[in-house]
Amino acid sequence: MFSYYLNLALRSLKRNVVLTMLMIAAIGVGIGASMTTLTIFRAMAADPIPNKSRQLFAVQIDNWGPSKSGVQTPDDKLQQQVSYTDAMGLMNAHAALRQTVMYSTGFALSPPNPNLRPFQVPARATYMDFFPMFEVPFRFGTPWTREDDEGRAPVAVISRELNDKVFGGANSVGKTLNLDKHDYRVVGVLDRWQPVPKFYDLNNNQYGEIEQAFIPFTRAIENQMTTWGNNNCSRDAVAPGWEGHLHSECVWFQFWAELPTAADAERYRYVLNNYAAEQQRLGRFHWAAHTRLRDVREWLADQHVVTDEARILVLVSFSFLLVCLLNAMGLMLAKIMGRAGDIGVRRALGANRRAIFGQCLIEAGVIGFAGGLVGLALTAAGLLGLRALLSEQTTRLTHLGFWEVGITVGTAVIATTLAGLYPTWRAAHIQPAWQLKAQ
Amino acid sequence: MLKMTHLSKAYRTEVVETFALRDFSIHVREGEFVAVTGPSGSGKTTFLTIAGLLEEFSGGEYQLDGANVRGLNDNQRSKLRNEKIGFIFQAFNLIADLNVQDNIDVPLRYRGFNGAERRRRIQEALGRVGLSARSRHYPAELSGGQQQRVAIARALAGSPRLLLADEPTGNLDTQMARGVMDLLEELHRDGATIVMVTHDPELAVRAQREVHIVDGQVVDMAPQPRLVEAAQAGS
Numbered sequence A: 001m002f003s004y005y006l007n008l009a010l011r012s013l014k015r016n017v018v019l020t021m022l023m024i025a026a027i028g029v030g031i032g033a034s035m036t037t038l039t040i041f042r043a044m045a046a047d048p049i050p051n052k053s054r055q056l057f058a059v060q061i062d063n064w065g066p067s068k069s070g071v072q073t074p075d076d077k078l079q080q081q082v083s084y085t086d087a088m089g090l091m092n093a094h095a096a097l098r099q100t101v102m103y104s105t106g107f108a109l110s111p112p113n114p115n116l117r118p119f120q121v122p123a124r125a126t127y128m129d130f131f132p133m134f135e136v137p138f139r140f141g142t143p144w145t146r147e148d149d150e151g152r153a154p155v156a157v158i159s160r161e162l163n164d165k166v167f168g169g170a171n172s173v174g175k176t177l178n179l180d181k182h183d184y185r186v187v188g189v190l191d192r193w194q195p196v197p198k199f200y201d202l203n204n205n206q207y208g209e210i211e212q213a214f215i216p217f218t219r220a221i222e223n224q225m226t227t228w229g230n231n232n233c234s235r236d237a238v239a240p241g242w243e244g245h246l247h248s249e250c251v252w253f254q255f256w257a258e259l260p261t262a263a264d265a266e267r268y269r270y271v272l273n274n275y276a277a278e279q280q281r282l283g284r285f286h287w288a289a290h291t292r293l294r295d296v297r298e299w300l301a302d303q304h305v306v307t308d309e310a311r312i313l314v315l316v317s318f319s320f321l322l323v324c325l326l327n328a329m330g331l332m333l334a335k336i337m338g339r340a341g342d343i344g345v346r347r348a349l350g351a352n353r354r355a356i357f358g359q360c361l362i363e364a365g366v367i368g369f370a371g372g373l374v375g376l377a378l379t380a381a382g383l384l385g386l387r388a389l390l391s392e393q394t395t396r397l398t399h400l401g402f403w404e405v406g407i408t409v410g411t412a413v414i415a416t417t418l419a420g421l422y423p424t425w426r427a428a429h430i431q432p433a434w435q436l437k438a439q
Numbered sequence B: 001m002l003k004m005t006h007l008s009k010a011y012r013t014e015v016v017e018t019f020a021l022r023d024f025s026i027h028v029r030e031g032e033f034v035a036v037t038g039p040s041g042s043g044k045t046t047f048l049t050i051a052g053l054l055e056e057f058s059g060g061e062y063q064l065d066g067a068n069v070r071g072l073n074d075n076q077r078s079k080l081r082n083e084k085i086g087f088i089f090q091a092f093n094l095i096a097d098l099n100v101q102d103n104i105d106v107p108l109r110y111r112g113f114n115g116a117e118r119r120r121r122i123q124e125a126l127g128r129v130g131l132s133a134r135s136r137h138y139p140a141e142l143s144g145g146q147q148q149r150v151a152i153a154r155a156l157a158g159s160p161r162l163l164l165a166d167e168p169t170g171n172l173d174t175q176m177a178r179g180v181m182d183l184l185e186e187l188h189r190d191g192a193t194i195v196m197v198t199h200d201p202e203l204a205v206r207a208q209r210e211v212h213i214v215d216g217q218v219v220d221m222a223p224q225p226r227l228v229e230a231a232q233a234g235s
């Protein structure tokens, strides 16, 4: 019977093209609007590293103390980043399977080809653990070694884009790069890698590109490379000079630990608290230990990566979809009531309520499917429009993948069928007897 | 075939309750051709819709083909309607989107026949009403008389036991009406049980028996051979 109903649905839709187009347009516009926002929302809320998001932890330590007279209030949010002192203290504790302190920096790159002008390269100073921790894919070479970390070696891992730009995409391992007038040896070239959002450092450009060069943290500190990222300082005085700044309570480092099991995480929490308590004993902190260890998902939630605005936008666009569906429902009702005669005749010829119900519901489903396709086109157009409108940083959010397509069409069919339930119910309850009397 | 005893049908609106049928009794035997006449508003159509299981009744008994139909659910009523009853309407009521053969196909689909069986029945029914050549025409492309023949073919295709016709010639001119009437008589000769509502006394006398309804009640159920003889004598 399905193919029969489908055939009837297509005939019926062809019969009143204007009404059909109106219904499809109503659904298409609603679906387009809601799916555009949902796509962005989903990308925002996506897990950037699904198979490890429960094993990677961002570390937070309160080195500023409560804002009001020694009492911790719920408003006292922990700093996003840690100070150099605390970062080093934790690195030396060696309490995690892998751990790294890092910060965002950069330099001027003088290309080997003298015809090219030097250009700015955003970089990340980190430890070699960074690469296996965050499952960074390599195209050529490997991360640098632990000895390189300890020996402050002038080595670099570069992004695929930078390798394309400077070395024409060839294997550049072993080649030399001149960064800020120092020579660095390339040990590895990354493959395409773009966590969305860039969870390991949410300070600048959470949806932006990854850094183009990675160098040992120890080397960057020795070269006194300043941060390109956020640098927040407490009210405490900062001594002058690089050393003064480095050993101040200013926070500009991200600290991550890899803790494979819940027990590991528990142990690490303990270590973290002990560390803070120790700092209190030593007189550096004048408050009880206040630390946090959050895995990737908790971290993203705490940092409000999905903004309230995005949530509200999704809500608004789905309300709009609801209005569109109510509209389509009204049109369907009008259409079905206009066809009451045919339905009455079918009933008189032996169709039971279920048969009429099935026929009308499939018709609603077909409208939903067509509306879904229109909605898909509008979603694609909407995302393209947003891409043009928004900064380049957010283009990663406007990707329309296989799932988005499925969800769009599926939502349209299901929502329209649901909206079709009432008109269909009305259709099934049309009194066939009216047919004989209305002559 | 069709037996109603002391049947009543009330229509309730907010203010009044009108009895379209009151203490209504009728017995149509297998193979009979009955004409139902009566003034406008007397309850003829109401009788037909109840007989055809399109409406429920308020009181009394109704036996269709030996089975009591009181209390049947929608499914059961639809199935009975589909298998046992063929409807012919005054306004033909063909489905405009469907061509002739697809219109005839409608009750056969609900019956659940397979494709071959449906095609066979459609061809046979079309042959019966002499419209085999028009199977792919749409209703709008046919004359009124042709449309009514298609409607009759549709009513026949499922081989129902009972044909119910509500003023089947009401929308046709005399010429076409005569053709449709001839067809009904032919079907009757081949064994169909027919109940036909008509305003036209000339058509009524061509039935075996006339039932006159006034104010929701059968006035005279006696066979009226005298009238038939008179009509035959007059022609």
Ligand SMILES: Nc1ncnc2c1ncn2[C@@H]1O[C@H](COP(=O)(O)OP(=O)(O)OP(=O)(O)O)[C@@H](O)[C@H]1O
Residues within 6 Å of the ligand: A437, B011, B012, B018, B019, B020, B038, B039, B040, B041, B042, B043, B044, B045, B046, B047
């Ligand atoms: N759905 C309904 N609701 C209320 N009253 C109704 C309804 N259907 C019929 N009636 C009333 O029942 C009575 C009988 O109607 P019915 O249609 O059976 O008459 P009829 O004999 O077929 O008339 P006509 O010759 O004009 O077709 C009329 O008084 C009519 O107003």
Ligand SMILES: [Mg+2]
Residues within 6 Å of the ligand: A437, B044, B045, B046
């Ligand atoms: Mg009537």
